[in-house]
Amino acid sequence: MSSFYSEDILEHSKYPSNFGTLEHATCSHEEHNPLCGDRVRIDLMIEGDTVQDIRFSGKGCAISMASASMLTEAIKGQSVAAAHAFSKDDLLELIGIPLQHNPVRLKCALLSLKALKVGLYAAGSVGEE
C-alpha cells in the first residue's frame, strides 16, 4: 500500500550498507538539509583511479538513509570517472520510487549524491595541487 516505502527502501534504511566512517579517508564531505535537519557525510578512499572504499554516516529520514546506502553500493570499486559521471537520474533509478512530483523528498533522496559530488571535487583539487 505504501508507494514511498518499498521493501527495498525499508531494508536499506534499517540495515544500511557501508554505514560508518573511514579513518584514513582521502576526502570526506558532509551535506545538510536545513529544512528537515538531515545530514549525510560521505567518506571516500581513492587509490589511483579507483574509489577503493566509501562509507556514509549521518542521520535522516528513511529515504535519505536508503538512498545513501544504495549510492555507496553503486560507487564502491568504481573508477573515479564513473563516480563523477554517476547522475541524479542514475540514483533515482536505483531508488525506484516516484519522487518526481515530490520536490521536498527529492532533496532527501539526493542529499548523499550531493555529498559525494562535492567530496569528489574536493579530492580532485587535492590531487592536482
Place this chain on the structure above:
Amino acid sequence: MPPFLGGGSMISVVELDHSSYADIPQRFEAGTPAIGEAIGLGAAVDFLSAVGMDAIHEHEQYLTGYALERLSEIDGVTIYGPPTTHERGAAVSFALQGVHPHDIAAVLDEQGIAVRAGHHCAQPLHRLLDVSATVRASFYLYNTPEEIDRLADGLIHVRRLFG
C-alpha cells in the same frame, strides 16, 4: 509616498503628461478589492458565532485530551508540551522512536491523515529538546474522536512498517 502598483481605484486625475493619485489608503490598493474574502469573513464570523466560541473551545479541549490519551498508549511515542489539556492549544506535537518525523507524516498521508512534520516555526525549541523535528496533529471544530482513533491506528501501522 508613491504607489507601488498601478490599477483600478488608485488614481485621482489622469492628464496626458502626469497623473495624481488617490488618497491613502486607496493609493496602495490597486485593482479589485478582496470582496469575496470580505464576504467570506463575514459568513465565517456568523457561522462561528452561531456555533459559539465556548462550544468550539470545549470540543477542541475534548479532542486534545482524547488525543493525549490515545497517543500516550502507543509504545515509543513521546509527546511534547503539557501532559494535560491545561494550558495547551488544540495541537499535539510528538515523536515516534526510531522513525523520522517526515517518514511518519508521509506514511500517515498515504492513509489519508494530514499532519505536519518539521520544526513548526520553532527551530530553537527543537534544538533545546534535542530533536531534529517533530510531528504535529492539530484539531478544530470539524474533527471527530473517530479521526483520532484513525491517527492512533495509523501510528501503530507506521511503527510496524519501520519496526
